[in-house]
Amino acid sequence: MSRLDYESGLEGDFWRFTPASARRLFEDVFGAGQVEVEAHGNVLACCGFLLGLAAEEFRKEELDHNDPYFPLLLCVRAVKSEESTARSGATRAASDGKAAILLYHRIDRSSRDRWRLCVSPGNFEKQLDRLVARFRPVSLRELADSVREGRVPHRSIALTFDDGYRDNLASALPLLKDRGIPATFFLSGDGATAGGSFWWEQLDASLEKMGLDGDEARELHWRLAHAAEEDRRRRLADLPQGDGPFPPRMSEQEVASLAREPLAEIGAHGWSHRALSPLPAPELEREIAENVRALSGTLGVEIVSFAYPFGGPVTPETQGILRGFGIQAACAIGGEPVTARSELLALPRVEVGDWSGDELEARLETLLEG
Numbered sequence: 001m002s003r004l005d006y007e008s009g010l011e012g013d014f015w016r017f018t019p020a021s022a023r024r025l026f027e028d029v030f031g032a033g034q035v036e037v038e039a040h041g042n043v044l045a046c047c048g049f050l051l052g053l054a055a056e057e058f059r060k061e062e063l064d065h066n067d068p069y070f071p072l073l074l075c076v077r078a079v080k081s082e083e084s085t086a087r088s089g090a091t092r093a094a095s096d097g098k099a100a101i102l103l104y105h106r107i108d109r110s111s112r113d114r115w116r117l118c119v120s121p122g123n124f125e126k127q128l129d130r131l132v133a134r135f136r137p138v139s140l141r142e143l144a145d146s147v148r149e150g151r152v153p154h155r156s157i158a159l160t161f162d163d164g165y166r167d168n169l170a171s172a173l174p175l176l177k178d179r180g181i182p183a184t185f186f187l188s189g190d191g192a193t194a195g196g197s198f199w200w201e202q203l204d205a206s207l208e209k210m211g212l213d214g215d216e217a218r219e220l221h222w223r224l225a226h227a228a229e230e231d232r233r234r235r236l237a238d239l240p241q242g243d244g245p246f247p248p249r250m251s252e253q254e255v256a257s258l259a260r261e262p263l264a265e266i267g268a269h270g271w272s273h274r275a276l277s278p279l280p281a282p283e284l285e286r287e288i289a290e291n292v293r294a295l296s297g298t299l300g301v302e303i304v305s306f307a308y309p310f311g312g313p314v315t316p317e318t319q320g321i322l323r324g325f326g327i328q329a330a331c332a333i334g335g336e337p338v339t340a341r342s343e344l345l346a347l348p349r350v351e352v353g354d355w356s357g358d359e360l361e362a363r364l365e366t367l368l369e370g
């Protein structure tokens, strides 16, 4: 609390919570004439509050004295007008649906999962059953179309898988097909490969060999995530080699068979799974271009969706390049719901953990209804 600014006066001080600023805030929502504001307080009451004194330590008349320049308590009564109620109701019906995009990596059990990418097949199955029973599974393409049209069906859920692990085909796809749930698979290019798997899997094994953990491990991961392909390969080769097996990535033939599934859509995820920012424009473009061209060349289909490696950051420069390659929807992370106001090239996603069906449902209820 502080004294109102004498120069601005009682109706002109908006620098703090004052009767004037409270009125302005509430009238923005409820409309002019729908808000009553009263302030109570004086210098002594303010001092008593700051010092933590009890009301009983003051005389009644000391507390009842009102000095408008030292408000301690603001009382606001706001009444919804019929017009504002109708307006907000109409807006909600048209565009206030909340949806979510789920992000998975691996559907597998693994004793080595430093980056927490695994959801066990058992939990995944329970999660899918819960999605079918309590939500509205849709494809990413359908969800993106609804964002574009400004009408997001409430409780829509789109599933996405990043990187291109073989278990997506072997473990996730049959469970998705059984339930008719569509999914988008964002695949990195060959530049992300190391020993038949991904570079971060090889790094994980090396870190284990070195007994590195915590900040040191994260620092090394950060350096490799920002390194160019060749540099990264050299650095990985210089580390003590960890023991396999590494979880395999899909082969070209496996990607082609996945793409033939009517419920599956293939999207791009960066040629070498390199952090896109702050890359110089030609390297940034190469990471996107090589990945999109290789996928569309192999599959003979247009690639229209993308997931930012490591979830972002999303920059106008990257978005411009994505647009140039015909990308219509790009997924980041952020854990927020998707609404009609979401940006199509910065769609937030929820990273799913190895949760039970109950836990997934509870988290989605909080996200969509909270």
Ligand SMILES: [Zn+2]
Pocket (backbone or CB within 6 Å): 162, 163, 269, 273, 309, 310
């Ligand atoms: Zn990834």
